[in-house]
Amino acid sequence: MTSxxxxxxxxxxxxxxxxxxxxxxxxxxDDPRPKYxxxxxxPYPSGRIHMGHVRNYAMGDVVARYKRARGFNVLHPMGWDxxxxxxxxxxxxxxxxxxTWTYANIATMRDQLKSMGLSLDWKREIATCDPAxxxxxxxxFLDFLAAGLIDRKxxxxxxxxxxxxxxxxxxxxxxxxxxxxxxxxxxxLTQWFFKISDHAQDLLDALDGLDRWPxxxxxxxxxxxxxxxxxxxxxxxxxxxxxAGETDLDIYTTRPDTLFGAKFMALxxxxxxxxxxxxxxxxxxxxxxxxxxxxxxxxxxxxAEKKGFDTGxxxxxxxxxxxxxxxxxxxxxxxxxxxxxxxxxxxxDQRDLDFVNAYGLGVQxxxxxxxxxxxxxxxxxxxxxxxxxxxxxxxxxxxxxxEAREEVAKRLEAEMRGGRLVAERKVNFRxxxxxxxxxxxxxxxxxVIHCDACGVVPVPKTDLPVKLPDDVTFDVPGNPLDRHAxxxxxxxxxxxxxxxxxxxxxxxxxxxSWYFARFTDPWNETEPTDPAVVNAWLxxxxxxxxxxxxxxxxxxxxxxxxxxxxxxxxxxxxxFAGLFTQGMVVHETYKGxxxxxxxxxxxxxxxxxxxxxxxxxxxxxxxxxGSIEKMSKSKRNTVDPDDIIGTYGAxxxxxxxxxxxxxxxxxxWTEEGVQGAARFVQRxxxxxxxxxxxxxxxxxxxxxxxxxxxxKAAHRALISTEADVERLRFNRCVxxxxxxxxxxxxxxxxxxxxxxDDLVAALREATDILLRIVAPMMPHLxxxxxAALGRxxxxxxxxxxxxxxxxxxxxxxxxxxxxxxxxxxDVTVPRDADQAAIESAVMALDAVRKALEDRPVKKVIxxxxxIVNVVG
RNA sequence: GCCGGUGUAACCCAAUGGCAGAGGUAGGCGACUUAAAAUCGCUUCAGUGUGGGUUCGAGUCCCACCACCGGCACCA
Numbered sequence: 043m044t045s046x047x048x049x050x051x052x053x054x055x056x057x058x059x060x061x062x063x064x065x066x067x068x069x070x071x072d073d074p075r076p077k078y079x080x081x082x083x084x085p086y087p088s089g090r091i092h093m094g095h096v097r098n099y100a101m102g103d104v105v106a107r108y109k110r111a112r113g114f115n116v117l118h119p120m121g122w123d124x125x126x127x128x129x130x131x132x133x134x135x136x137x138x139x140x141x142t143w144t145y146a147n148i149a150t151m152r153d154q155l156k157s158m159g160l161s162l163d164w165k166r167e168i169a170t171c172d173p174a175x176x177x178x179x180x181x182x183f184l185d186f187l188a189a190g191l192i193d194r195k196x197x198x199x200x201x202x203x204x205x206x207x208x209x210x211x212x213x214x215x216x217x218x219x220x221x222x223x224x225x226x227x228x229x230x231l232t233q234w235f236f237k238i239s240d241h242a243q244d245l246l247d248a249l250d251g252l253d254r255w256p257x258x259x260x261x262x263x264x265x266x267x268x269x270x271x272x273x274x275x276x277x278x279x280x281x282x283x284x285x286a287g288e289t290d291l292d293i294y295t296t297r298p299d300t301l302f303g304a305k306f307m308a309l310x311x312x313x314x315x316x317x318x319x320x321x322x323x324x325x326x327x328x329x330x331x332x333x334x335x336x337x338x339x340x341x342x343x344x345x346a347e348k349k350g351f352d353t354g355x356x357x358x359x360x361x362x363x364x365x366x367x368x369x370x371x372x373x374x375x376x377x378x379x380x381x382x383x384x385x386x387x388x389x390x391d392q393r394d395l396d397f398v399n400a401y402g403l404g405v406q407x408x409x410x411x412x413x414x415x416x417x418x419x420x421x422x423x424x425x426x427x428x429x430x431x432x433x434x435x436x437x438x439x440x441x442x443x444x445e446a447r448e449e450v451a452k453r454l455e456a457e458m459r460g461g462r463l464v465a466e467r468k469v470n471f472r473x474x475x476x477x478x479x480x481x482x483x484x485x486x487x488x489x490v491i492h493c494d495a496c497g498v499v500p501v502p503k504t505d506l507p508v509k510l511p512d513d514v515t516f517d518v519p520g521n522p523l524d525r526h527a528x529x530x531x532x533x534x535x536x537x538x539x540x541x542x543x544x545x546x547x548x549x550x551x552x553x554x555s556w557y558f559a560r561f562t563d564p565w566n567e568t569e570p571t572d573p574a575v576v577n578a579w580l581x582x583x584x585x586x587x588x589x590x591x592x593x594x595x596x597x598x599x600x601x602x603x604x605x606x607x608x609x610x611x612x613x614x615x616x617x618f619a620g621l622f623t624q625g626m627v628v629h630e631t632y633k634g635x636x637x638x639x640x641x642x643x644x645x646x647x648x649x650x651x652x653x654x655x656x657x658x659x660x661x662x663x664x665x666x667x668g669s670i671e672k673m674s675k676s677k678r679n680t681v682d683p684d685d686i687i688g689t690y691g692a693x694x695x696x697x698x699x700x701x702x703x704x705x706x707x708x709x710x711w712t713e714e715g716v717q718g719a720a721r722f723v724q725r726x727x728x729x730x731x732x733x734x735x736x737x738x739x740x741x742x743x744x745x746x747x748x749x750x751x752x753x754k755a756a757h758r759a760l761i762s763t764e765a766d767v768e769r770l771r772f773n774r775c776v777x778x779x780x781x782x783x784x785x786x787x788x789x790x791x792x793x794x795x796x797x798x799d800d801l802v803a804a805l806r807e808a809t810d811i812l813l814r815i816v817a818p819m820m821p822h823l824x825x826x827x828x829a830a831l832g833r834x835x836x837x838x839x840x841x842x843x844x845x846x847x848x849x850x851x852x853x854x855x856x857x858x859x860x861x862x863x864x865x866x867x868d869v870t871v872p873r874d875a876d877q878a879a880i881e882s883a884v885m886a887l888d889a890v891r892k893a894l895e896d897r898p899v900k901k902v903i904x905x906x907x908x909i910v911n912v913v914g
Numbered sequence: 915g916c917c918g919g920u921g922u923a924a925c926c927c928a929a930u931g932g933c934a935g936a937g938g939u940a941g942g943c944g945a946c947u948u949a950a951a952a953u954c955g956c957u958u959c960a961g962u963g964u965g966g967g968u969u970c971g972a973g974u975c976c977c978a979c980c981a982c983c984g985g986c987a988c989c990a
Contacts, residue, residue: 258985261918265986272990295990308990348988374988384990392915393988472989592985702926702938708983710926718939721952728953762936773927777937784937791954858933863971865933903970909932913970 048727050691054822058159066838067161069117071563071575078114079579080105081558083587083595084121087147087169088128091154093627093673093699093711094588096683100696100819101624101705101772102586103160107818108767110161111842117579119561120155120162122148124171125485125550127205127221133484134516140484141512144171154684158692159821161838166564170553171484175560177507178570179552180489184500185609186236187490193235194498198378199477201229206519207481208233228334234488234546235475238601242267242471244615245600254620256706259592266593268472272296273451274381275465277307280356280366285318289460291357291369294380294470298454299446300387302435303408305398307357308350308372310382316371319353326351326371333373348397349373360454360464361436372397380470392425399423408435409443476598478549481521483514485547493534493541502535508543521545554595555602558582559612570611577613582620584770589623596621622770625708627699629679631668632656639678640665643685647713670710681711693820694720700772700819722780723823726816729786730827733809736802748789749804753849755785756808760845763815775819782812806831811843859884860911861893869910877904884910 061067082102085095106118122144129140136143148169155162168175186192200209204224214226238245246267249260275298277291291307309316311333320327329351350370359365367385374393375384386394389407398405409430410416416433432438438446454465479488487508489501501508511529514522523529523545534541556570562579563572580603587595599617606612632640635658645656645665656665673680686695698719703709745753759782766774786808789801797805809831817824817837828837852873857880859867867889871880881902884890890912897914904910 258918262985265917268986268989270989293990297990372988374990376989379989381990386990391990393990396988470989472986589984704927707920707927712926712939714939715926722938724952773938774936777928780937787954860933860971863969868933901970903932905932905971909971911932911970 048724048823048826050693050723050822051688053826054157054159054691054693057822057825058156060825060836061161061838064836064839066836067118067163068165069115069119069163071578073115075113075115077117077579078109078584079117079582080109080584081117081119081561081582081586083585083591084123084554084557085151086123086126086128087144087151089147089150091151091683093681093683095155096158096695097627097699097705097709098586098588098624099155099158099160100699101622101770102584103158103162103696103821104700104767104772104775104818105584105586105770106161107821107838108842110838111814111818111840113841116161117561118160118162119166119168119564120160120164121166121168121557121561122151122170123550123554123557124148124169125176125547125553127207127482127484129484130482130516139512139514141171144169144484157684157687158696161821166561168557168560168564170486170550170557173507173509174567175557176486176553178560178566179486179548179556180501180506180508181503182556182570182606182609182611183489183548184503185611186605187500189605189609191237191240191605191608193237193475194232195235196230196232197235197477198228199231199233200226201231202226206521208477208479231479233477233479235477236601236605238476238598239471239473241601241604242269242473243469244604245473245597248600248616252616252619252621255618256621256623259589259596259621259623262592263597266473266597270296270470270472272380272468272470273298273447273454273465274468275301275360275385275454276459276462277357277360277367277385278363278459279369280358283354283356285315285321285355288315288318291315291383292381293383293385294468295385297387297390297443297447298450298465299432299435299438299441299443300390300408301359301361301385301450302438303387303389303406304359304367304385305388305394305403305406306350306386306401307367307369308375308384308386308397309353309369310375310377311371311373312377313371313375313382315355315369315383316353319355319371323353326353330371333371348393348400350397350401352401360457368403370401378474379472388425389421390425390427392427395421395423395425406434408433408438476549476601478552479546480549481524481545482547483510483516483522485550486553487523488544488546488548490544491532491534491541492544493536493539495539496534496536496541499534499536499541505535523547551594551598552602555599556606558585558599558617559603559606571606573610573613576611580612580614581616582618584620584622585618586622586624586770588626592623622705624705625703626672627711628670628708629673629681629711630670631677631679633666633668634658635663635665639676641678642681642713672708673711686716690716690720691723691822693823694723697722697776697820701776702773705770705772722783723820726783726812726820726823727827727830729783729790730809730813730830732790733786733805734831736797736805738802741799741803743800745800745804746798749798749800750849752785752789752801752804752808753846755782756811757846758850759815760811760843761847761850764842764845767818772819775815779812779815779819782808782815786812813837814840814843855907857908857910859887859890860909861890862913863911864893866890866893873907880904880910884912 080102082098106116110116124144129144132143133140200214202209202219202222202224204222209219219226246269272295274292274294279289279291311330320330350372353369355369356366357369388395388398388405390409405421407419407421410419410433411430432441432446451467457464489508491499493499511526530543532543559571559576563575566572603612603617604615607615632645634640644659646659648655656667658665671677698716759778762778763775813824813827824837854870855873856868856870858865859869867887869883871883894914899914901913
């Protein structure tokens with residue numbers, strides 16, 4: 043019976059249907075046990091799951107099954123991030139409706155996920171494209187609008203000419219649309235914005251409390267929010283040089299200490315003063331036009347030369363009205379940041395230095411490095427941005443830059459000119475408001491109506507949801523909603539006059555900003571959330587997903603949760619108490635004789651003289667083995683989870699995804715690796731059957747040395763696994779399983795005659811523990827083995843075993859003995875031996891005396907349970 | 915340019931400041947086999963990217979540098 047191989051293809055579906063029949067993974071909100079919410083980022087239903095999903099969901103399932111065994115009421119749901127552009131692209135390409143395409147994909151991917159044996163509560167499944175979901179999103183939009191969390195404003199937006207939609211700043215990567223890769227243009231449009239920038243300080247401060255988030259993600263968010271402290275300074279303009287109506291220029295600076303090094307002012311090309319000056323200056327107007335073209339068309343901004351144009355306007359130095367500074371328009375000044383205008387101090391800012399060197403405006407150092415002679419300190423090509431003492435700065439001379447900053451701020455913020463303060467301290471953020479308007483069909487409609495008489499009118503809550511119309515066409519670019527007359531034209535809810543629906547839909551990142559809250563009560567028809575329920579479940583205890591969402595999704599969700607808190611839809615600000623970002627699944631790439639990418643399924647690897655070569659299966663033609671890259675359709679280096687699960691079973695795929703590489707790092711998918719995992723599945727099956735075949739033992743009165751060793755190995759593995767699952771160190775959990783399996787196997791192999799009773803009992807106990815450690819990782823195999831051992835019930839509903847911590851403590855310990863840091867001997871002492879006893883035992887060792895070479899002993903360091911070091 | 919991460923055996927990786935090896939892969943030898951695969955047993959292999967420092971003791975902490983990966987980047 044042990045000669046039979048474990049047949050995953052038969053066993054896995056069997057156990058899955060038993061779990062399902064018993065409803066093992068359905069979570070009740072009224073369960074009194076302590077809660078644990080584990081969530082993996084929900085997938086976009088693109089068509090089929092990929093290996094990245096397998097890795098992500100395998101990890102989450104280990105945590106879910108482990109926490110369940112430990113007695114927690116575990117919430118582990120799954121859903122679909124189902125709105126978005128690809129559905130519309132597919133609709134255009136295949137003449138199918140986006141909903142048809144999306145729901146077909148969901149059906150496929152749901153089956154695939156189910157074949158992985160994930161312990162998910164499928165009763166809570168949600169799809170964001172379902173009106174039953176997005177009606178609540180519309181409701182919250184109206185609540186946010188009423189609470190002042192939403193703005194409608196004209197703004198320069200990033201326009202993707204290929205997708206014909208607006209993109210958020212976060213969605214523009216290197217000047218290109220994140221999805222289409224098209225060069226992004228700037229357009230002025232009226233858009234809806236979530237006022238995330240009002241929360242910049244709070245979103246920044248609260249990062250410090252997220253101690254179970256990766257440092258890396260917190261740093262990325264910090265940089266993205268981009269806080270800077272500075273001074274807004276108002277420069278007076280020389281009336282003789284200034285267009286009528288303009289008297290002052292506001293600039294923002296973080297270095298007011300360098301004001302006496304000012305050599306020029308610079309305006310953003312679209313600054314109002316620049317536009318005013320351009321009205322009577324065609325050459326300036328032409329320069330501004332050129333900047334705008336460069337700004338949008340240039341993909342590599344850093345390569346752009348610093349260019350400027352003298353407006354002829356002269357500004358007066360705030361500390362010396364006789365000192366005039368030329369005002370330029372410059373291509374490197376951004377209208378969106380600060381005030382859209384700067385003063386340039388070339389000596390201490392590299393960018394300003396490059397600028398003056400191009401226009402011959404001169405350099406005046408005002409900060410002198412400590413230990414350098416101020417008389418001879420000059421700046422030519424490299425700006426000095428370090429510490430030192432102020433020079434050439436009148437009343438600031440001798441101060442540190444920090445003291446000078448404070449002094450300048452103090453003087454200028456006390457000064458009035460024309461009835462207004464000359465300067466004020468100001469905190470600036472890089473973070474801009476979140477533009478959510480998208481000119482797309484397949485998204486959540488923004489529930490407002492535009493009336494010529496009443497303006498923007500919210501759709502009454504009783505009229506929600508604003509459903510997407512089904513009868514739409516995609517034969518022309520642009521938004522089908524905008525040309526859908528019967529959907530678009532509606533009476534105004536206020537005055538009943540003819541009015542128009544908002545035809546923009548919401549950014550799909552809105553959909554994913556609260557799905558974790560909806561999972562707590564997905565059946566609620568009247569409210570997005572039930573306060574009592576959502577407050578009991580949130581925050582998510584462990585969130586797992588890809589690092590690519592470190593900024594967008596995670597920052598938006600943090601903002602949205604705050605907005606839900608303010609409007610009574612949630613009781614917390616932070617949605618995710620613990621975050622884990624897993625690495626990617628990568629694979630070798632292959633290029634065929636014609637230079638085209640070849641998929642791993644089409645090749646065979648042969649070893650010749652220790653060298654790996656690849657050849658085409660079809661023709662035997664040589665294939666070039668390329669670099670290891672993230673699995674992608676374009677490089678064709680993907681492996682289909684269905685193929686792996688079909689060939690080896692889900693447990694093998696899960697096991698391999700958890701092995702070897704630490705979970706936060708990339709894992710290389712290799713055929714050898716999968717086969718190694720598959721071999722271990724069979725080996726575990728054999729070990730368990732060997733144990734099952736042992737004759738039934740009568741109760742063992744006591745355990746001999748061999749039996750005790752087996753028991754110790756089991757309890758050690760149990761203790762280590764507990765610690766490592768908690769820390770999500772799955773590669774180590776895998777190692778503990780191997781270690782224990784090795785221990786069991788060798789304990790049985792060394793037994794030449796029939797197993798004594800005590801060893802049989804120990805082996806059975808150890809095998810029980812082994813299976814319970816394995817169960818979260820390979821749940822089907824664990825069930826099959828559990829049954830083979832004749833154990834009652836399902837391992838999936840068996841409590842986690844209690845580790846015997848006293849057992850693993852040794853009575854005698856062997857300590858390494860170092861002399862002057864080098865190991866010279868071992869000493870074996872009772873576990874509770876005191877320092878003096880250990881010292882005398884060590885000094886009695888010949889090897890120690892020899893190593894000391896008659897030198898006197900200066901010190902003996904005894905590290906309890908660890909090591910002894912003799913210093914002589 | 916700025917910020918962060920990583921660097922240990924042929925490869926993937928372990929190691930609360932305490933004997934560099936838990937585990938896997940690959941390799942070698944042997945057993946089983948007509949043979950191969952599978953299986954079982956035995957086994958080879960590094961002083962931790964480089965250079966300093968702290969310490970009784972450093973893969974681990976500190977400093978500098980190198981390489982690779984990631985994020986941000988005319989942000990005033």
